[in-house]
Amino acid sequence: MSHLCLVTDIKDGQAKAFPHPSPSEDRDLIIVxxxxxxxxxxxxxxxxxxNLNWQEDEFMTDDEQYLMCFTHGALFEPDTGRCVAGPCAGAxxxxxNLEVENGKVFYGE
Known part of the structure; x- marks a missing residue:
């Protein structure tokens, strides 16, 4: 398992990007x-x-209810990743896989 951050490194109701721990992946991870x-x-x-964000760590709608793709405005449920509005609805x-141990967030291989 690769340590990514502390739970408290992310403001409650927000999301942050972290480098993907797998060297073969070229995309960041989003942790909500x-x-x-x-x-x-x-x-x-x-x-x-x-990428969903248009600026560093800008992922959430103003009311913090959804992740938002800033390219076309698609909205995603933070706890399921399901698109509920926009051009990819239903995707x-x-x-x-993340695991939390003693307040630390790990990437589960």
Missing amino acids: RRGLNVYGYVNRCPHAGT HLSEV
Whole structure:
């Protein structure tokens, strides 16, 4: 397992990008925090293949309810990665396995 961050490194209700620990991956990981829970996805929109964020660590809608692709405005549920609005409705972000131990977030191989 690769250590990525502390849960508290991410503001509750927000998301941050972290380098993918696998050398063969060229995309960052997105880690979303909801209380003590974290959810991880590959930073790639299933519609256009672009990064979701338009600026560093800008992933969430203003009300912190959804991850948003800033290319075409697709909205994704933070806890499932399912697209609920936009050109890829019904598609999902690519989920990554995260594990939390003692407040530390690890990438599960």
